[in-house]
Amino acid sequence: YITGEYGGGAFVLVYLACILAVGVPVMMAEIAFGRRGRGSPIEAIANLAREAGARPLWKVFGWIAMLAGFMILSFYVVVAGWSFSYLWKMASGALSGHSVAELGAIFEAGNANPWALGGWATLVTVVTMLIVGRGVQEGVEKSVRWMMPGMVIMLLIMIGYALTSGNFSAGFHFLFDFDVTRLSSEGVLAALGHAFFTLSLASGAILTYGSYLPSGTSIARTTFTVAIADTLVALMAGLAIFPIIF
Structure with a gap:
């Protein structure tokens, strides 16, 4: 949605530059902080701060990171609830044979029903708690x-569908052609924010990940692996979505 809103290929290029110039260094710093501190964002x-002889008030930044993570989770359980809801609607045939306007009305009707919206979000919350409650290795890692x-x-299947059923050429050019006239200062700021968002920076997640990283693991190699994989998945999503839109 953001790529479509802010100029396609021009936005993608600035986003990639932000990943490389800002996202990667910040991620390296967060992983290093986590591995050195060996704990949650607050503990790490x-x-x-204790090791450096600094004031204990520094842990306030850990609390801010935890608050950010909680707010992001509160947002994502609703979005993931939409996914569960759509999976049920798809399986029951409720999404077939409708126009774009009718599908929009289905989405709006779902959001207008607080019991349905809250029910799906609660289901996602319970599933998340069950996975996380089993621990890092037995829960998160295994899932x-x-x-x-x-x-x-699934993305590869969707790209194959887009290749055969959508206007793949138009979608590809929109995603990768750099047209500087379509880029605005607001788009540059959005690209920077999106780089933080997609890499989960400044929310405590990467810092916590770093706290579990073995001492002998290369921080640089780990960071570039995560950044490259994340970016490839984002571009794959674009190749699945934009040809269908066109």
């Missing part, structure tokens, strides 16, 4: 091990 920053490949396979 408090440990580092991500099949969820992430599954997502990539």
